[in-house]
Amino acid sequence: MSFEVEVRRTLGDRMIEACFAAPSGLTVLRGVSGAGKTSVLNMVAGLLTPDQGRIIVNGQTLFDGAAGTNLPPHRRRLGYVFQDARLFPHMRVRGNLLYGYRLAPVDDRWMTLDEVVAFLGIAPLLDRWPRSLSGGEAQRVALGRALLSGARALLMDEPLASIDPARRSGIIEAILRIRNELSLPMLYVTHDPAEAEQLATQLVTIGG
Numbered sequence: 001m002s003f004e005v006e007v008r009r010t011l012g013d014r015m016i017e018a019c020f021a022a023p024s025g026l027t028v029l030r031g032v033s034g035a036g037k038t039s040v041l042n043m044v045a046g047l048l049t050p051d052q053g054r055i056i057v058n059g060q061t062l063f064d065g066a067a068g069t070n071l072p073p074h075r076r077r078l079g080y081v082f083q084d085a086r087l088f089p090h091m092r093v094r095g096n097l098l099y100g101y102r103l104a105p106v107d108d109r110w111m112t113l114d115e116v117v118a119f120l121g122i123a124p125l126l127d128r129w130p131r132s133l134s135g136g137e138a139q140r141v142a143l144g145r146a147l148l149s150g151a152r153a154l155l156m157d158e159p160l161a162s163i164d165p166a167r168r169s170g171i172i173e174a175i176l177r178i179r180n181e182l183s184l185p186m187l188y189v190t191h192d193p194a195e196a197e198q199l200a201t202q203l204v205t206i207g208g
């Protein structure tokens, strides 16, 4: 199993709960607004601590409330891609890509800058500043930064939501290639049934 997640967390007056096991491939988390999809991703990432439960990724326990295990985010080796690309504005694209690479322990690196650039077709963007990129270009760079950080799985929270529907196909193609050619397990939040249909190898409903 790529992801084994059983978590519970109270937020305000709500109880967020998730229990699923996902094989390799791309697992879509769906559910109504406010069901807790982003909170579940944040718990897997280590940004939100569950009240109880267990999170295992590729066989490694990242969180176990009963055993007192709670790895910090930077030791979880997960790449997180948000709705907005969140690139560092003061670094060109090359600097943004290398940022994650330099932070990753040498043994965790499994793709080089040249490989990622070729894989995502972003060579023409390397010397550009983030503010000059389209939403789709910025998202491809964010994917590249996640791949270079030594991630062994990706978390994506509505990565297409801020991209013009007519321009989504390039990113969808990149995500499908990450799924099919790199075999990187992914947890992917979306509201869009067509997007889920196109990308998912498994669907999990949160809060439902």
Ligand SMILES: Nc1ncnc2c1ncn2[C@@H]1O[C@H](COP(=O)(O)OP(=O)(O)OP(=O)(O)O)[C@@H](O)[C@H]1O
Residues within 6 Å of the ligand: 011, 012, 013, 014, 016, 031, 032, 033, 034, 035, 036, 037, 038, 039, 040
């Ligand atoms: N820090 C917080 N304090 C109190 N309540 C919170 C906090 N963070 C989130 N919530 C609540 O927890 C619930 C789950 O939020 P979350 O963003 O995880 O849902 P979601 O399924 O991703 O929603 P959406 O589809 O609208 O993005 C919501 O009702 C939200 O208002």
